[in-house]
Amino acid sequence: MQYPKALEDLISEFMKYPGVGRKTAERYAMFSVIDLKNESINDFSQALISAKEKIRPCNICHHLTDKETCDICSDGTRDNSKIMVLETTKDVFSIEKSGTYRGLYHVLNGALSPLNGIGPNELNLVSLWKRLEKDDVKEVILATSATQEGEATAQYIKRVLREVEVLVTRIGYGVPVGSNLEYADDQTLNKAIENRRVF
Ligand SMILES: [Zn+2]
Incomplete structure (x- = not known):
């Protein structure tokens, strides 16, 4: 037919x-x-x-927005001493929905994956280093996924940030290995953020 x-x-x-x-x-x-x-x-x-x-990426954190700068970056009540690094804009929505995190975000737009031709230059990393230079950031929370690529990305960022005076933490407990943030429920996400450890 x-x-x-x-x-x-x-x-x-x-x-x-x-x-x-x-x-x-x-x-x-x-x-x-x-x-x-x-x-x-x-x-x-x-x-x-x-x-x-x-809809386009925010000029600061790359989260999707219909403005030049997204509502989260322009919200003066957020804790600007913390930046949570995520792979996708969908992850920002997941964390926001879970409700407890009040810091800022940085969306990488993917994860390192040499086999697929995704190196550091393909991710929003330069803008992250720039934010750390001028903003009053005390902690970078690595919340890339618990996959091989997400782990490699977290390791890479940690290595670069060794020379920067900033606390680097990694969420993890509760988020199952091999999984993406978007599939975790709110409680699991809150636990994962709460139980982040120095990385
Ligand atoms: Zn933003």
Whole structure:
């Protein structure tokens, strides 16, 4: 059985999303065409275009924002003596949702992975060193994931920061080895931050 081309095109678009296979994409496409009103389709496509246009990395921490500087960096009540280093902007949302951390963030946009051609230059590291030069940072909390790449990244940062007068800690307890932060629940995350150790 062959779908009409327009429907097939829509299915292909949905299949570009992570975790969406052929069957789910077909369901989404059918739902869009049969159940959604024209108005909803318009809202959906507008939301996609608008998010793509307006969302960009914060000029300080690289977290995604619709402003020049994100709400976290511009929030004067945050503890600017701490910077938590994370791999992705999704991790920032996870930590924020868990609710107890009040310091600042720095999003690397990945982790070191020589096999995939990701070296230090591919990550947001220079901007991190710069922040440590001029800001009043006392502690850098390494919260890269408990994978091989995340561990290598933490080690690399620790090595570079040996020459900088700053406390380097690593979260870990409670976050299972080999896992990403986004899959940890709030309580586990809070524990992991609370129980961070000198690295
Ligand atoms: Zn920011």
